Amino acid sequence: METMGRHVISELWGCDFDKLNDVVGIEKTFVDAALKSGAEIREVAFHKFAPQGVSGVVIISESHLTIHSFPEHGYASIDVYTCGDLDPNIAANYIADALGAETRETVEIPRGMGPVQVKANSEAKAL
Amino acid sequence: METMGRHVISELWGCDFDKLNDVVGIEKTFVDAALKSGAEIREVAFHKFAPQGVSGVVIISESHLTIHSFPEHGYASIDVYTCGDLDPNIAANYIADALGAETRETVEIPRGMGPVQVKANSEAKAL
Numbered sequence: 001m002e003t004m005g006r007h008v009i010s011e012l013w014g015c016d017f018d019k020l021n022d023v024v025g026i027e028k029t030f031v032d033a034a035l036k037s038g039a040e041i042r043e044v045a046f047h048k049f050a051p052q053g054v055s056g057v058v059i060i061s062e063s064h065l066t067i068h069s070f071p072e073h074g075y076a077s078i079d080v081y082t083c084g085d086l087d088p089n090i091a092a093n094y095i096a097d098a099l100g101a102e103t104r105e106t107v108e109i110p111r112g113m114g115p116v117q118v119k120a121n122s123e124a125k126a127l
Numbered sequence: 128m129e130t131m132g133r134h135v136i137s138e139l140w141g142c143d144f145d146k147l148n149d150v151v152g153i154e155k156t157f158v159d160a161a162l163k164s165g166a167e168i169r170e171v172a173f174h175k176f177a178p179q180g181v182s183g184v185v186i187i188s189e190s191h192l193t194i195h196s197f198p199e200h201g202y203a204s205i206d207v208y209t210c211g212d213l214d215p216n217i218a219a220n221y222i223a224d225a226l227g228a229e230t231r232e233t234v235e236i237p238r239g240m241g242p243v244q245v246k247a248n249s250e251a252k253a254l
Contacts, residue, residue, distance in 0.1 A: 001197060001199070003200050003202045005195075005204065013241075042174045043172040043173075043174050043182075043184075044172075045172045045186060046170075047170050047186055049128075053128060055169065055190065055191065056170075057184045057186060057191065057193070059172060059182050059183065059184060061176070063182070063195050063204075064184065064193055064195070066184070068132075068190050068208075070239070073130050075130045077130070077190075077239055079206070081195075081204075081206075083195075105241075107236070109136065109234075111138065111204050112197070112200075112204055114232075
């Protein structure tokens with residue numbers, strides 16, 4: 001298996017409080033995001049914090065998707081890391097839409113290619 | 128809860144084949160790494176691939192640790208993401224030592240602080 005991968009780090013702001021605090025809804029969103037991107041799901045683990053917030057991961061054959069949500073700040077911290085021919089932006093965009101993010105900032109980092117590099121085209125989009 | 132976090136991306140090369148293919152050993156290493164850094168463990172999920180390779184995650188109250196290993200390439204792709212006062216480098220260094228990495232390359236990315244930034248002090252260390 002090739003080591004090369006694409007890791008999208010996505011910072012979502014202005015998300016809906018209730019969506020960020022709904023562990024069942026977030027797990028479904030992440031499973032759907034993985035499937036829409038063509039990934040094969042291996043493990044799913046989500047956790048609801050008190051008084052609020054959700055953390056979770058979907059391990060896929062092609063790497064992983066994670067979230068840490070902070071409903072009180074409207075903030076969700078997203079990682080989508082894929083190997084092979086998958087495009088991590090498909091899942092990242094699906095998640096941002098599902099959580100109602102007003103602002104999304106993303107960086108894509110190539111993985112498994114030797115020295116770590118970060119693409120210069122970091123973007124901050126106000127939707 | 129504060130949104131600020133520290134995300135260490137660690138690319139390990141020249142690791143021992145058997146260590147990278149040992150799902151039980153890797154899970155123990157990751158649990159130990161989380162505990163040594165002072166984290167509170169919430170979820171643990173690891174998966175062994177055929178013919179080789181391990182993926183897994185430890186969800187902690189303070190975010191997560193993940194691995195994707197490629198034993199045939201001596202490569203392990205590590206993420207250690209912590210919030211609060213924890214230092215992600217404690218866990219990342221412990222993992223690199225445990226997997227016998229000859230070369231480790233790390234980048235630390237601040238999370239939850241607004242626009243994504245990447246520190247310039249990316250480092251490649253030949254051990």
